[in-house]
Amino acid sequence: MPDYFAPSGGHPPQTDLLTGRAVFTEAYAVIPQGTMRDITTSALPHWDATRLWVIARPMTGFAETFSHYVMEVQPGGGSDATEPDAGAQGALFVTEGRVALTIDGAAHALEPGGYAYVPPGAAWTLRAEGDAPARFHWIRKAWEAAPGLDPPDPIITSDAATPPMPMPGTEGRWATTRFADPADLRHDMHVTIVTLQPGAVIPFLETHVMEHGLYVLEGKAVYRLNRDWVEVEAGDYMWLRAFCPQACYAGGPGPFRYLLYKDVNRHAPLNLRR
Template sequence: MDYTYFAPTGGLPDQNQRARERAQFNNAYAVIPRGVLSDITVSLLPGWERSRAWVLARPLSGFAETFAELIVEIAPGGGSEAPEPDPEGESVLFVLAGHLRLVIEGIAHEMESGGYAFVAPGAVWQIANDQDTPATFVWVRKRYERAPGLDLPESFVTSDQEKAPVEMPDTAGYWATTRFADPTDLRHDMHVNIVTFMPGGTIPFAETHVMEHGIYVLQGRGVYLLNQDWIEVEEGDFMWLRSFCPQACYAAGRRPFRYLLYKDVNRHPKLGLPLSG
């Protein structure tokens, strides 16, 4: 299967471009089109050299609250010796373009397009681009939620190419999910998977559930139901869904419609602050 991954390259919008693209933000979801990922919207991160990031999601009171998601571009010779500032932070890195050298607890891993890494909470790691072209990756971050009787999950490195998609039942292969962490391993409190729809594939009902989502479209295009709105999306677009936002989709065009999907899993719902008085 010919899988590709869209990586933004920045730049500035044309002066003749219309101001309102497809960007949306409301109390149920957000859509950040790829055209928003320009030089104007980048952030520079403390502790990172020759790097810049587009922050797509961060915990936001009254909206999605469990995760942050960024696209990071590292120029040749750049990287970080201490990427994660939160001592309880865990990460998933997915390489969109270029080559990265990832070191976790002293063990080096060479990662290219399609490479996937889970970095365990509290792990010591470094990342660098030692090649002569930029490297771009999606970085999903979450503060790990410890649970009684469960050890911390271990870090691991794999790739999209090494993991076979699992077909959803009764879909004839039109809908499949690439799972990088064992879904029965309760040590993991987040999953970051790749969902693939072949042309004609669909989610045929409005999923409505407690899990929050960050969805980065890697390849192709589709039409996504967000709450009560059908939204056209394409590779490079990002969607941010809060808990219980109804969702469905179908693939459009002739190429596979693939996206990287974050969701929080395997923990009891918090019951809120104790009542006072």
């Protein structure tokens, strides 16, 4: 069973050095696990016994297409009025605890490694079950309609139930766990898990239109972001703007795995001046 990292808050002692690894640039940001403390949490209307870390949100010079929350819900807490935006779709990935999820009246139980896709306009609720807090990722994006395409159906699955797809020519050292069918063009975002075995590499500087959000679930690596090499470990978050060059060396001793968001399958919007 994978050991998914989840923040628990707290504060460092007064004796700690100020030096950290947080970086915010015009092309990328690195939000290390050590910044996810009690003082950096937020709250949401209509969510009981809940706090969250907002690690990406649309704003000038940062994420443009999505928001990403790391949620912490105490036992019995949650919401019966979860999503205020009827046009928003969501992806949930559980890292600790258990949640009871309903989507349009259908009940589902999610444990660590559990994944759910919630379509736009769906009515859904979530409650933490058991004796320990539930911690999970919630990625939100406004669904972009396209002619002839209806919104996607809900997806309930898990990391364990989804076989990873090896990248060609890598002998399985680099693989992607795809929760949605990549050929299904109803989806305008993909949330996947990328796994690199110790010593595996992304062997070229990827430079592409997709915006990325990467949360490191386990392991460590050195990541090339634009002009810089940055060390990252479990619990760190990276945002990469469109066309930011990127590559990676996985450091070991175990697998390096991250939860990845990217926008896909739509035309580039054109704001033409008349």
